[in-house]
Amino acid sequence: MQKLNLPCADIWIEADGKRISFELIDVTKDATQLIKKENPIYNIEKSYILRPKLPDEFKYQKLSLKTDDILEDCEDILSDTWYVGGNWFIDTKAICAVAFVDNAELEDHVDTSENELPFYKDISDQFKNKIAFQVTYKNKRNFISDSKNRIDLSLDFASDQIYYYLEKMMINIKKEYRNLRYSFLMLVYTIPQSSVDNLC
Numbered sequence: 001m002q003k004l005n006l007p008c009a010d011i012w013i014e015a016d017g018k019r020i021s022f023e024l025i026d027v028t029k030d031a032t033q034l035i036k037k038e039n040p041i042y043n044i045e046k047s048y049i050l051r052p053k054l055p056d057e058f059k060y061q062k063l064s065l066k067t068d069d070i071l072e073d074c075e076d077i078l079s080d081t082w083y084v085g086g087n088w089f090i091d092t093k094a095i096c097a098v099a100f101v102d103n104a105e106l107e108d109h110v111d112t113s114e115n116e117l118p119f120y121k122d123i124s125d126q127f128k129n130k131i132a133f134q135v136t137y138k139n140k141r142n143f144i145s146d147s148k149n150r151i152d153l154s155l156d157f158a159s160d161q162i163y164y165y166l167e168k169m170m171i172n173i174k175k176e177y178r179n180l181r182y183s184f185l186m187l188v189y190t191i192p193q194s195s196v197d198n199l200c
Contacts, residue, residue, distance in 0.1 A: 009069040042154035047136040064119030074114035082163035096155035
């Protein structure tokens with residue numbers, strides 16, 4: 001089954017304990033632009049969005065991001081306007097994994113812990129277009145943290161990309177819907193009345 005192969009671990013998605021396929025989108029370039037606006041010295045190596053391929057109708061007790069690595073070194077648990085997740089140190093990498101929330105109803109369906117990647121709980125198809133995960137990582141040696149209490153927020157800011165990606169996706173869906181509706185209406189109004197009567 002499909003996996004995201006990182007230098008430090010493998011990542012996949014499970015629905016009620018069964019692995020499922022997902023769409024993988026490399027958002028490294030856009031995420032890097034985001035963090036550079038916050039601090040020019042910030043950097044990341046890679047950032048990906050994982051969108052599970054879900055049926056039209058579903059209800060899962062748990063839809064989770066999984067890894068084959070034992071999560072023991074948690075740097076921080078994150079809870080932001082648009083995501084919930086955390087930062088971990090795995091081998092030589094600092095890795096951030098988040099699940100999208102909409103700052104509304106979906107927020108009650110997302111959770112994480114120090115030893116578990118983020119997951120959706122009691123989730124159904126009403127949230128289908130809003131379900132997504134983001135995984136970002138960088139070299140642990142480049143993770144800024146010292147005795148002067150400087151905190152490296154590069155992984156946090158990079159995770160904002162999950163909102164911008166889904167927002168763009170929803171805009172495109174709305175455009176496609178409007179185009180289809182327009183085409184349908186044009187078709188209806190250009191069909192001769194006799195043809196409409198025959199269809200009836």
